[in-house]
Amino acid sequence: MKARRLTLSQRRQLAGVVFALPALALVIGLIAIPIGQAVYYSFTQWDGITTTWIGTSTWTQAFHNSDLWTALKNNAMLLLWVPIALGLPLAIAVLLHQRVAGWKIFRSIYFLPTAISWVVLGLVAERFFAYQGTLNSILHAVGLSGVTTNMLGSESTALAALGITFVFTMIGTNTMLFLTGLATLDPSLEEAARIDGAGRWRIFRHITLPHLSRFIQLAFVMTVIALFSALFSLIFVMTGGGPGYATTTMEFLIYQTGFSQGQFGTAALYGIILFLITGAVGIIQLRLIGSDK
Amino acid sequence: MSPGRVALFVTMLAIAVGMLYPFWVMISDSLHTQSQFISGSGFSLGSWRQLSAALPVGRQVLNSTVICSMSIFVILAVGLPAGFAFAKLRFRASSLVFLGIVSAMMVPLQAIVMPEFVNVTRVGLTSGYFGAVLVYAALGTPFSIFLFTTYFRGVPDELVEAGIVDGLGYVGALWRLVVPVAVPAIATVTVLQFIQIWDDLLVGLLFIQNTADRPITVGLAALASGRTTSIPQLMAGSFVSALPAMLVYLGFQRYLVKGLTMGIDR
Numbered sequence: 001m002k003a004r005r006l007t008l009s010q011r012r013q014l015a016g017v018v019f020a021l022p023a024l025a026l027v028i029g030l031i032a033i034p035i036g037q038a039v040y041y042s043f044t045q046w047d048g049i050t051t052t053w054i055g056t057s058t059w060t061q062a063f064h065n066s067d068l069w070t071a072l073k074n075n076a077m078l079l080l081w082v083p084i085a086l087g088l089p090l091a092i093a094v095l096l097h098q099r100v101a102g103w104k105i106f107r108s109i110y111f112l113p114t115a116i117s118w119v120v121l122g123l124v125a126e127r128f129f130a131y132q133g134t135l136n137s138i139l140h141a142v143g144l145s146g147v148t149t150n151m152l153g154s155e156s157t158a159l160a161a162l163g164i165t166f167v168f169t170m171i172g173t174n175t176m177l178f179l180t181g182l183a184t185l186d187p188s189l190e191e192a193a194r195i196d197g198a199g200r201w202r203i204f205r206h207i208t209l210p211h212l213s214r215f216i217q218l219a220f221v222m223t224v225i226a227l228f229s230a231l232f233s234l235i236f237v238m239t240g241g242g243p244g245y246a247t248t249t250m251e252f253l254i255y256q257t258g259f260s261q262g263q264f265g266t267a268a269l270y271g272i273i274l275f276l277i278t279g280a281v282g283i284i285q286l287r288l289i290g291s292d293k
Numbered sequence: 294m295s296p297g298r299v300a301l302f303v304t305m306l307a308i309a310v311g312m313l314y315p316f317w318v319m320i321s322d323s324l325h326t327q328s329q330f331i332s333g334s335g336f337s338l339g340s341w342r343q344l345s346a347a348l349p350v351g352r353q354v355l356n357s358t359v360i361c362s363m364s365i366f367v368i369l370a371v372g373l374p375a376g377f378a379f380a381k382l383r384f385r386a387s388s389l390v391f392l393g394i395v396s397a398m399m400v401p402l403q404a405i406v407m408p409e410f411v412n413v414t415r416v417g418l419t420s421g422y423f424g425a426v427l428v429y430a431a432l433g434t435p436f437s438i439f440l441f442t443t444y445f446r447g448v449p450d451e452l453v454e455a456g457i458v459d460g461l462g463y464v465g466a467l468w469r470l471v472v473p474v475a476v477p478a479i480a481t482v483t484v485l486q487f488i489q490i491w492d493d494l495l496v497g498l499l500f501i502q503n504t505a506d507r508p509i510t511v512g513l514a515a516l517a518s519g520r521t522t523s524i525p526q527l528m529a530g531s532f533v534s535a536l537p538a539m540l541v542y543l544g545f546q547r548y549l550v551k552g553l554t555m556g557i558d559r
Contacts, residue, residue: 016379027435119492
């Protein structure tokens with residue numbers, strides 16, 4: 001009896017290994033091994049076919065390359081849009097949570113752009129910022145007929161246009177997260193505070209906001225990761241990284257260095273830097289979702 | 294309604310207008326010829342009629358559909374057994390392996406795109422769909438396993454054990470007992486991955502070398518980078534490419550919400 005039970009447990013473990021193996025192979029082959037390769041190639045002169053080991057000089061060279069610093073600076077500047085990419089959806093979620101007539105229809109409309117490719121949203125944003133686009137029409141309509149902007153065409157404003165577009169693309173996802181958070185809030189808490197004479201702002205500040213903190217943290221991490229790794233489509237169709245290097249972020253620099261200039265080794269090195277940045281943010285996220293206690 | 298409620302309603306209406314702006318731009322700009330668009334007057338369906346000459350929409354929508362279906366098939370085929378294994382058939386070090394796979398969720402493709410591209414090219418998979426399908430599958434699998442494992446933990450051990458004792462075998466237990474109760478989780482993964490893959494540019498751009506095999510999002514981005522592209526045609530193409538993902542979203546909204554907030558609303 002005892003021996004049989006042991007066999008059953010062993011068989012179950014064996015089945016577990018076999019069942020997990022295909023997924024493991026896929027992740028190792030297409031994610032883990034390339035990370036190792038990228039580290040290796042970052043120390044080489046590499047054009048995709050031949051590799052020459054040149055050691056750490058690639059890294060010292062890279063850190064003396066102004067393109068890398070420009071890209072990192074652009075990413076840092078874009079981080080300034082993160083509070084808006086969180087605050088606006090938070091406000092929208094609070095409005096939706098009032099459950100005004102037809103709020104479910106509004107909810108569906110607010111989330112609709114979430115389904116659309118950032119390629120398409122980038123193309124639409126280009127129409128918005130264009131010389132003959134919506135932004136200038138609005139400016140003229142409100143009486144600023146002397147002001148004509150061309151945000152994507154100017155080095156000083158192109159990154160801001162990208163930031164605004166980024167905020168728009170994140171509204172749906174973040175609103176969805178916050179609304180889910182609000183739905184888990186016990187309404188009797190707010191009710192009790194109201195009876196005690198607390199104003200709306202006090203209730204929001206001392207009850208709603210603390211309750212949402214986990215959701216805000218998660219939204220923050222997701223937004224930052226998106227900022228480092230999901231802007232490619234927007235940049236590709238809106239600016240191509242330009243004018244100059246004005247909108248070249250890390251991920252776009254990797255693409256340009258590797259595929260436009262053919263410097264595979266340097267691009268791999270930039271990839272490692274991006275990996276370290278998102279990895280640091282990712283560790284925070286793993287803590288937050290606390291997947292496996 | 295109190296004045297406050299009315300103000301609230303008006304504010305929400307204004308936000309709705311803002312969120313619908315992309316759709317309005319796509320539709321209104323597409324209803325001109327290029328010359329009408331430049332002069333700013335007149336309407337025409339001409340850009341729609343000539344759309345397929347600039348952008349082979351039929352073929353590219355088909356490509357997108359095939360690539361999405363194949364990728365989702367692979368994700369489910371490897372993700373369901375793995376999720377079952379991590380939740381119910383725990384083996385030595387299985388939680389460590391699980392953690393490793395889930396961590397892969399944090400690796401952006403751009404970070405490893407150079408070696409990935411060279412590897413996939415070297416094994417000759419960039420002609421045809423398979424290279425892109427493999428990359429999409431690898432990128433989508435970690436999250437799917439996380440979701441399936443979490444979901445399967447809620448399935449009672451007794452159910453699985455009873456199935457084994459009844460001689461179903463492990464494959465049978467997964468297929469006949471676990472999968473049927475996991476339909477919501479499967480739907481969530483399918484909808485989420487469909488939208489992600491349909492909307493993606495980078496993988497399709499790099500891992501599909503044949504122009505004829507391009508998915509619609511890549512075709513659209515390529516059309517946009519052409520210098521002589523007509524804007525009304527580009528907007529018509531944008532609308533066509535956005536439509537399938539929008540319909541899937543509208544039909545399966547609740548699964549999408551569930552997937553995005555998975556793991557936090559326990």
